[in-house]
Amino acid sequence: MVRDGKIVERGTFEAVLANQGDLKQLIDDFGKKLSQDDIFDTEQLIRLDTTIVASENSGGCSFSKPRRESVLLMRRPTLTPSKNNNRQVLKIQKPPGKVTEHREQGSVNYDVYKTYLRANGVVSGGIALSAIVAQQIISLLTTLWLRNWSSSNQTPSENQDPHLGYFLGIYGLLGLLTSVAAFVDAITSFSICAVRCAKFFHDRMFGKILRAPMSFFDTTPAGTILNRFSRDVFIIDEILPRVFTGFLRTAAGTISIFAVVSWAVPPFLLVCVPLLFVYKSVQSYYLATSREIKRIDAITKSPIFAMFGETLAGVATIRAFAEQGRFVAENETKVDRNLEACFASISANRWLAVRLESIGHVMILTVASLVVTNLAASKPLDSGMVGVLMSYALSITQSLGWLVRVATDVETNIVSCERVIEYTKLKSEGPWETVEHHRPSSNWPEKGEIVYEGVECRYRDGLDLVLKGVDFKVQAQEKIGICGRTGAGKSTITLSLFRLIEKSAGRILIDGVDISQIGLNDLRSKISIIPQDSQCFEGIVRVNLDPEGSKTDEELWRVLEQSKLKGHIQSLVSPIDDMISLRYRKKKYH
Template sequence: MLAGEGIFDVSNRWLSLWSAKSFKEQRSTDYMYTYLGLTLGTLVIALIRAQYYFYLILSGSNHFHNQMLKGMLYTSLRFFESNPSGRILNRISKDQQVIDELLPMTLFDAVQCLLMTIGSLVIIGIVNPWVLLILVPLLPAFWWFRRFYLQSSRQIKRLESITRSPVYALFSSSLNGGLPTIRAFNVQQDFVDLFINRVDTNSRAFFILIAAVRWFGLRLDLMTSLLSLITSVLTIAFRHQIDPSSAALSLMYCINLTMLFQWAVRQSAEAENYMTSAERIYEYGQLVAEENDQELFVQPPDDWPNQGIIEFKKYSMRYRIELEPVLNDIDVHIESKEKIGIIGRTGAGKSSLFQAIFRLVDRQSTNGQILIDGIDINAISLHHLRSRLSVIPQMPILFAGTLRFNLDPFEQYSDEQCLLALESVQLKTIVTNHADGLQQLVSESGSNFSAGQCQLICVARAILKQSRILMIDEATANVDRMTDSLIQNVIKDKFQDRTILTIAHRLNTVAKSDRILVLNQGMIADFDVPQNVLSKHGLLQQNSIN
């Protein structure tokens, strides 16, 4: 960039010297070829400069994006519980767009205009050195104004970014699942007013930011106008000592300087403000991973777990270290292929039990051991642990993509195996009746399928995976009784040789289990066959069913 600006200024100075020569000397080809070479050199350097600069800056932007994505994918789930979805959406959309599009152009303009400003001052100083004296009071004034502006604008920019997050949060929560509830209660206007209030809050911060930019620009224009005035006065005062071509060149640079200087400073300040977006994305890139890759783990056998024996030894768990335990002194032994029903009131610790097996909480928040086939789950990597377990969640999870991708995202099974899994849950017809078969598209969250079909696809996914341990978190809570009966029959028929843990609120879901685990306030209230549990804890069971 320095070389390009230097050649550009030399070409202009050369043109002024060429113009000052006599008519006969101006016709010399040496001047023409020299000027042509300088112009072509400026063009070539400008192309190389732009190509290299944007390659460099976009590579950095790509690195920031990948680091942020990696940080979010590998961090603990507690991060998503403590950060609103709007805040995350704001950073991965608006902040990423800033460093992808706005920051490179702004920084490029700032550096280029700053170099052009310096080049203009050098040319003006060569023609009339007395003009440079005005820089003595102007430079400290400029530095003070810029420092004062940045101290305020950085904080205003952060405020504008913070007030934008609630807008994203309200918009996403209203569309993703909230729209039917809003319409059912006829509160559309209330949510429109709430959305407008949040937009107004963000607009106020944005207006202050724009006003600060204009305030700064006005003062820069006044400073550059003063420099133009002094240059014009001195040019007239020394008109007999300066040749006309050089005077014209200095005045041209001085006129351009009025725009270049204030634009360079404004863009440099704006680039520094945009760096708050890079700072916010970098912060997400430094999120602590859920598991340290440097830790030493036991390498389990390739067929682990081959029996499906689960044992809790004096196990306690908190969601965070400062909170009360949600599981307290759990001591349970579950045999291979045993079917266990888990019941209890809301907040008794049923879902926490599954989170403990999947190691969704920090180790510092747990005590005791969980053994699967005799191996402590804390001694193996999260990848080995979670890839060997299957779960059918209460809310079916389907991703935007093909049906085959949702059944087998890692392409470990053949099309025939996928069709057999779908046939087991009586969904083969949705493949045979569709022109694209397994490649038919699934909308986000499976919105183009019914709730029952989405849940059956999740069951088919578990059938296909064939892990020895299956966890079912009230899989039939949101389906009709016919689909409930179908799922129960499929689980009974296809998962006979697996250890199954089932969280339930309906009695018929766990009535045929081998044993029922009753939880109350994070502790085991009973663990026995269904007949004994019903007779000994009728009231507790009734509360659980309700």
């Protein structure tokens, strides 16, 4: 018998019961009444149309009126009488044990960019960058070639175009080279770099999640984890490669435009530098807001994912208690909170567009004025060059505006890499494999003797001890039962045996081997547990019985026979390879 993490009674069931101690009291109490921990008196529940939902920062909102604003609802509200009327008020409680999702502040650390670039691969990334630069150089040469072609036609000649084949051939060759560079860029950027980068981040995060301690799952909502593997991974897979390559292309194109205009009209530099400073100031001001909005958007999506999964799991209970309205309102609250970030993002984009257009028009006016002034100089520009400059001047607004946007998109979307990298740094459980000189024999455990010596355990650092100096010994082939009230430490003993939680003090021995000295793989592969709630995974029966595929058909059939399932499995169309669907897995196999 366990109480407050300590063994208070031990012996056979009849002997302990005869002592009239804690076990007898526990059985008597259980027979008299049910635990009231998670049960509400249904007579006290008020219909949602007469219920007021209140939170610490909300004045209250009645569901009987049209919904004007969303109100935060929590999973386990408490019923408190209202002083003003006979209706009930649902007070908001923070879910116990859950931690608030971490959000970085300020600009993204440069280490995140380094990790992302390294994940793309040095060679493939270098090839992609070279292809992008080559495209812009060839595009610039194509424009200048057209300028020379048009200038050559200014000289009168009996032959309207004596060098048509020459000019046309070079122009076609430049177009072909542009296509080749674009093809190389697309293949390396999306088929190689993007795939490699996505695999790099996903595999490392997935590996860390699989090796994370149970305390992580106890304190982290499922929706937060799901958000990392859905939205954040999608951005790394699909969006970030596109905006990153778009930024490189736009940057290369903008540099080429400024280089040509500055070379043809040097005074342009006097106006260009101040305008670029203004562009940078606007971009920095916008980026600080946009980056934080992106982080808020990512964080506010997690509760939506969490509630969706929880609602699906408990939809029968929700309908049984006629609580659909409350859950709909709670879902609308979470969606509205996420949409607040989306609306702010759209507004910030409109703010940026107005300012970029205004600055761009100033730059166009500057270039046009300088070109007109140059025509009055002693050595004016030829008509072909004037056409090139005006064409580039008109594209400056679009190029600079797009450069600011894609640069901002890169930093706002790189936040997903930042969030994934956060999970790649999670603390792991103990070593998976055993150090060679501590590895137990291949037939361990032979007898199955279990010894606890002064074991103390807590679920995570900073919490009180759950097991406090537990000492007992289970002989080989002996069957025991552990009794105790809720929270006494029954499950904790089992968790400590599998090292799902690590002991703070003491030793746990199985056949004389200290389990803290061996790897988790060697420990957990040698002992088994039957869960309280049976569960089947979607897939075939064979995979559910033998996930690693190490057993023969004869062994699988023997296990099914021992568990009284052989007859049912034989009645299936394709017995051991029958599919277990999500819809019927509980109905058929539970």
